Amino acid sequence: MARTLLCLQIKGVQCMKQILILGGAGELGRRLARRLVTRFASVSVVLAGRRSEPLEGVAKALCAEAPDRVRTRLVDAADPKSVARALSDIDLLVTAAPIAAHVDTIASACVEVGVDAVDSHADPRAWAAWRDHRLALQRVGRRCIAQAGLHPGLSPPVVRAAAAGFDAGARLVIAMAMYERNTSTSSLLEIVDIMGTSELKTYENGRWGDAGWSFPQIEFGPRMGRRTCFPLFLDELEGLPEDLRLGSLAAYIAGYNWFSDYLVSPVVPLLYRLRPGLGRAAAARTIAWTLRRFRPVKRDGCEVVAEAEGTVDGRPARARILIGADDTWGLTATALLACVEQIHEGRVAPGVHRMGDTVPPEPLLDLLSSEGVDVRVTRSRPQEKASA
Ligand SMILES: NC(=O)c1ccc[n+]([C@@H]2O[C@H](COP(=O)([O-])OP(=O)(O)OC[C@H]3O[C@@H](n4cnc5c(N)ncnc54)[C@H](OP(=O)(O)O)[C@@H]3O)[C@@H](O)[C@H]2O)c1
Numbered sequence: 001m002a003r004t005l006l007c008l009q010i011k012g013v014q015c016m017k018q019i020l021i022l023g024g025a026g027e028l029g030r031r032l033a034r035r036l037v038t039r040f041a042s043v044s045v046v047l048a049g050r051r052s053e054p055l056e057g058v059a060k061a062l063c064a065e066a067p068d069r070v071r072t073r074l075v076d077a078a079d080p081k082s083v084a085r086a087l088s089d090i091d092l093l094v095t096a097a098p099i100a101a102h103v104d105t106i107a108s109a110c111v112e113v114g115v116d117a118v119d120s121h122a123d124p125r126a127w128a129a130w131r132d133h134r135l136a137l138q139r140v141g142r143r144c145i146a147q148a149g150l151h152p153g154l155s156p157p158v159v160r161a162a163a164a165g166f167d168a169g170a171r172l173v174i175a176m177a178m179y180e181r182n183t184s185t186s187s188l189l190e191i192v193d194i195m196g197t198s199e200l201k202t203y204e205n206g207r208w209g210d211a212g213w214s215f216p217q218i219e220f221g222p223r224m225g226r227r228t229c230f231p232l233f234l235d236e237l238e239g240l241p242e243d244l245r246l247g248s249l250a251a252y253i254a255g256y257n258w259f260s261d262y263l264v265s266p267v268v269p270l271l272y273r274l275r276p277g278l279g280r281a282a283a284a285r286t287i288a289w290t291l292r293r294f295r296p297v298k299r300d301g302c303e304v305v306a307e308a309e310g311t312v313d314g315r316p317a318r319a320r321i322l323i324g325a326d327d328t329w330g331l332t333a334t335a336l337l338a339c340v341e342q343i344h345e346g347r348v349a350p351g352v353h354r355m356g357d358t359v360p361p362e363p364l365l366d367l368l369s370s371e372g373v374d375v376r377v378t379r380s381r382p383q384e385k386a387s388a
Pocket of ligand 1: 022023024025026027028029048049050051052054075076077078095096097098099120121122147148149150151152153184185186187190329332
């Protein structure tokens with residue numbers, strides 16, 4: 001009997017939905033676990049990873065808030081048997097570990113055991129591995145939301161929210177800035193991969209083209225201030241200009257500090273052109289040092305800003321959405337929570353989806369606000385004509 005999405009009542013006993021967090025003791029995993037048990041009374045969480053001690057520590061801290069709803073389990077994502085065994089009583093798996101190379105193993109286990117998934121990897125290899133299991137997941141009636149989290153999952157729904165109500169031809173910019181002195185080595189390695197492989201494209205005059213040397217200064221919010229930004233193309237944005245009838249669309253990411261921006265970032269793509277991954281660890285170590293050494297932001301955290309300009313009903317209008325948090329992992333965990341909620345509420349068809357195409361904008365902004373994320377929406381729109 002397939003597991004149900006919502007709680008089952010069997011002979012008066014309420015069944016908990018079991019969610020396994022792979023990487024449950026990590027920075028992201030532990031924040032997600034707390035959000036899951038506090039948001040869903042019908043959810044029980046299994047914290048999973050390779051070492052027992054950190055898992056037990058996080059479970060103990062959470063038990064006060066959710067007695068009997070947090071367990072731990074030893075799992076190594078590199079070992080297919082260990083993954084399949086760990087999923088045997090699980091409804092939904094969330095990845096919060098640097099295991100992009102093992103996503104194929106995880107996707108196979110989800111098909112074999114019949115488990116839904118939310119995957120937080122931004123790495124294109126992870127998306128490709130899920131895509132390879134699309135038909136198999138459909139066949140067993142399971143679904144995965146991949147590319148979930150802050151990057152790249154959050155940007156497309158925020159673009160949709162900012163563009164809402166504009167006439168055709170609006171110009172839209174979305175940008176992200178983050179600064180965490182204690183960014184984990186695994187996350188930094190992934191950020192170096194993004195630097196090494198990103199395309200620099202913006203949408204203008206009906207097509208995506210080379211962004212050229214455009215490094216605008218963008219005004220973020222109270223944490224990040226005004227920052228120099230670099231173009232960052234996201235696959236998820238590709239179809240949005242046509243969907244939303246935009247005149248232009250550009251995505252940017254703020255640099256970290258002068259050392260990282262001018263001495264590390266330009267070198268990484270050159271090295272990756274010679275051989276993917278070349279200089280990866282050294283670049284991550286150097287950025288980690290710069291994050292501790294320099295501090296160009298007002299306070300640590302993360303901000304995403306989207307600005308739209310155009311007309312509404314033929315009259316000039318603007319919109320600005322700022323999403324900010326002092327804790328980048330907390331914001332990422334909340335974005336993952338939005339994906340879990342979509343699956344939990346039965347809104348996602350079997351198969352493989354990207355967060356950016358799946359999570360609707362307004363419920364996402366509502367959820368972020370309700371979870372304490374700083375969400376500021378400003379719209380200057382033409383006034384309605386006063387009724388006679
Ligand atoms: N999309 C986004 O916006 C976004 C943002 C931040 C992070 N992330 C994702 O979240 C991941 C974790 O980030 P983090 O900062 O929380 O890292 P972290 O603090 O280093 O935690 C990683 C966790 O993964 C576990 N782990 C590592 N290898 C494993 C394996 N082979 N099998 C099972 N568990 C394993 C580790 O525990 P053990 O060593 O005990 O196994 C650890 O608990 C990142 O690598 C990234 O993929 C995504």
